[in-house]
Amino acid sequence: MKLILFSLLLGMGTNIGAQILTRDAYVAQYSDWAVAEMKRTGIPASITLAQGILESNNGNSTLAVKANNHFGIKCHKDWTGRTFIHDDDRPNECFRRYRSAYDSFKDHSDFLTRHQRYAFLFEYEVTDYKNWAQGLKKAGYATHPKYDKLLIKIIEENKLYRFDDKKYKPEKFLAERAQNYLPIDIDDYEINPFGNDIQTYNRIDYVVAKPGDTHLSLAEKHEMMPWQILKYNELDSGREIKPGMRIYLQPKRRKADVIHKHHIVQEGEDMYSISQEYGIKLKHLYRLNNMEPGTVPEVGQELSLRKRIREK
Numbered sequence: 001m002k003l004i005l006f007s008l009l010l011g012m013g014t015n016i017g018a019q020i021l022t023r024d025a026y027v028a029q030y031s032d033w034a035v036a037e038m039k040r041t042g043i044p045a046s047i048t049l050a051q052g053i054l055e056s057n058n059g060n061s062t063l064a065v066k067a068n069n070h071f072g073i074k075c076h077k078d079w080t081g082r083t084f085i086h087d088d089d090r091p092n093e094c095f096r097r098y099r100s101a102y103d104s105f106k107d108h109s110d111f112l113t114r115h116q117r118y119a120f121l122f123e124y125e126v127t128d129y130k131n132w133a134q135g136l137k138k139a140g141y142a143t144h145p146k147y148d149k150l151l152i153k154i155i156e157e158n159k160l161y162r163f164d165d166k167k168y169k170p171e172k173f174l175a176e177r178a179q180n181y182l183p184i185d186i187d188d189y190e191i192n193p194f195g196n197d198i199q200t201y202n203r204i205d206y207v208v209a210k211p212g213d214t215h216l217s218l219a220e221k222h223e224m225m226p227w228q229i230l231k232y233n234e235l236d237s238g239r240e241i242k243p244g245m246r247i248y249l250q251p252k253r254r255k256a257d258v259i260h261k262h263h264i265v266q267e268g269e270d271m272y273s274i275s276q277e278y279g280i281k282l283k284h285l286y287r288l289n290n291m292e293p294g295t296v297p298e299v300g301q302e303l304s305l306r307k308r309i310r311e312k
Helices: 023-041 045-056 062-067 101-114 116-123 129-139 147-157 160-164 215-221 226-232 271-278 282-288
Strands: 003-008 012-018 083-086 093-096 199-201 204-208 246-248 262-264 302-304
Touching: 023 045, 023 101, 023 160, 045 101, 045 129, 045 147, 045 160, 062 083, 062 093, 101 116, 116 129, 129 147, 129 160, 147 160, 215 226, 246 271, 262 271, 271 282, 282 302
Parallel strands: none
Antiparallel strands: 003 012, 083 093, 199 204, 204 246, 262 302
């Protein structure tokens, strides 16, 4: 039996004894927060609850109990908060640790709203939990092949969609009548929003192309649409994907990271390869340097990567 942290006063955990949370008890305890986050960010409460249920095993997982982490979110480079080391895909992986379960719910919402790869989800209605579930799978939130079906099953079996209805009036759930659900085997799937081979530069997720990679194979591997690979990497001109090339999984930006202000053109480079190296949209790289689209840079030329060059 595990010590369960029941959340009081916005989830500040207090050990009250050995007890296992049931599915109904989890919904009763956290539904208000899921609804509040839905109103704040537009993420369906049913989706938030279903992900919390699935990824924390009804709040009973090691991450939920010891780190208040209900959504299996790993540290990643942009995390500056507390951490919790836990064996997952590999030994001693870094996960986010929260002061309260409430902070975990809030960070889950912020995580989805901050990262561009999930932006398309917010085009769906808040009541369209099926498309949201399918979209999370496509965006690569988790690698289980039936991740979307698991979420939908949890939502429909527990009628979590009722929380997405603006007219819904919260019910009073009683722990005494909570049913005992069989735990989900959380070791059967990988909670990994970014994937093991995904890196980040300029706040953009990317992978390094390997021999044989195509936009179709990369899209399938990372559960994206082929047009996304083409668009994000400006490959619609038929440019070949070569081994070692950065392939972005999110749109490139208007300028490079702050640590890269200039680039000296080397032999064999062109404006496109430079735009891929620094994660800058090609048209913005031309604009920063007051160059007409299609202009070939000279070897040794210094290109500005962040500020537009003043015209003489």
